[in-house]
Amino acid sequence: MTDPVDDDPEYADEKVAHVDLPPLTDPTTVPPDETDEADQ
Amino acid sequence: MSISGLDRTQRIAARDLTVKAALLGLHHAQQIHYTQGPQRWEGIQHKLVAAKGRFPFHADCSSFVTWCLWNGLHHTFKVDDIVNGTHWQSGYTGTLAQHGRQVIHLANVLPGDVVLYGPAPTFEHTAIVVGYDHKIPVVVSNGSEPGPFLLPYNYRGDGPGGGGQFRRYI
Numbered sequence: 352m353t354d355p356v357d358d359d360p361e362y363a364d365e366k367v368a369h370v371d372l373p374p375l376t377d378p379t380t381v382p383p384d385e386t387d388e389a390d391q
Numbered sequence: 392m393s394i395s396g397l398d399r400t401q402r403i404a405a406r407d408l409t410v411k412a413a414l415l416g417l418h419h420a421q422q423i424h425y426t427q428g429p430q431r432w433e434g435i436q437h438k439l440v441a442a443k444g445r446f447p448f449h450a451d452c453s454s455f456v457t458w459c460l461w462n463g464l465h466h467t468f469k470v471d472d473i474v475n476g477t478h479w480q481s482g483y484t485g486t487l488a489q490h491g492r493q494v495i496h497l498a499n500v501l502p503g504d505v506v507l508y509g510p511a512p513t514f515e516h517t518a519i520v521v522g523y524d525h526k527i528p529v530v531v532s533n534g535s536e537p538g539p540f541l542l543p544y545n546y547r548g549d550g551p552g553g554g555g556q557f558r559r560y561i
Contacts, residue, residue, distance in 0.1 A: 356492040356559050357499045361393050367406055367502050370522040372529060373417070378546035384508070384516045384534025387453050387484045388427055 394492055395470050395561050405470075405561045406503035409463030410521045412441035413531040416455060417539050419446055425536040427451045434458035435479050440466055453483045455533040456505055456519045460560055463503060474560050485513035487558065494557035500528045500544075501559070508547050508555040520544065520557075528557075 356362055397405055416423055423446065431454035433439070434447030441462045450458065457474055464470035465479060475482025476490055484507055494500050502520050506528075509515030518532035524543060532546070533539040544550055544557075551557050 354492060355495045356394070357495045359492075362499070362501075362559075365399060365402065365501060367403060370410055370414075370502065372414075372522050372524070373541060375524060375529060376540040376542055378542055381532075381540050381542065381546065382535040382537060384452065384532070384547070385425065385427065386509075386515045387451065387517065389483045389485055389513075390481045 393561070394559055395464055395468075395473060397468055397470065397561065401468055402561050405463035405468060406501060407463075408442065408467060409459045409503040409519065409561065412446070412459040412462040413519050413521050413539070415441045415444070415446050416450075416459070416533065417531050417541055420537070420539050422448055423533065423539065424449050425451060425533065425538065432481065435461050438466075450533055452517050452532065452534045453487060455539065456487070456517050457482050459519050460503070460505075463561060484509070484515060484517050487517055488512060488514055491558040491560040494559050497528070497551070500557050503561045504528075505558045505560065506530055506544050506550055506555060507558060508550045510549070510554050511556075514555065515549070516547070518542070518544070
């Protein structure tokens with residue numbers, strides 16, 4: 352399934368509960384992400 | 392029909408379970424060690440259910456995202472592996488990219504959606520949306536040993552709008 356989901360009526364007006372989140376991390380303090388690799 | 396086959400009420404529950412798994416990992420970041428070795432799948436292999444307070448001690452970005460979605464889709468609703476297509480046994484950004492459906496517009500992104508970073512078709516990193524901060528999607532990202540971190544989705548320049556994309560599996 353590669354077609355975008357944006358116009359799919361199945362998901363129209365889907366509401367989700369608000370989630371209280373802790374403070375965000377300052378992105379400038381985050382080490383570079385490792386590059387993901389396929390399983391060997 | 393939704394991507395997962397779940398109805399709206401089930402999807403809302405699945406998103407909640409997925410997000411709670413991600414936040415459990417975030418709250419235990421110091422106990423989660425980054426690895427790309429086989430231990431990264433222990434969350435699913437050992438059936439570590441976030442609702443019971445259990446989480447993997449080893450994970451990388453894609454196994455962490457997959458474990459979160461396994462909590463939302465499979466543990467409660469027994470959905471087959473529509474995330475990586477490997478019977479919940481393996482995966483990486485390349486298999487994540489081959490499943491689910493893309494979300495184009497930022498306003499349509501929902502908690503439980505996934506961000507793929509880097510160049511298609513295999514991409515290089517992934518994180519899971521857990522909510523919003525001033526209408527900007529916020530992700531939990533496990534891309535290095537100090538993680539997981541809670542970050543705005545665009546903390547890297549190669550996310551959606553820069554070669555990456557949002558994808559939905561729920």
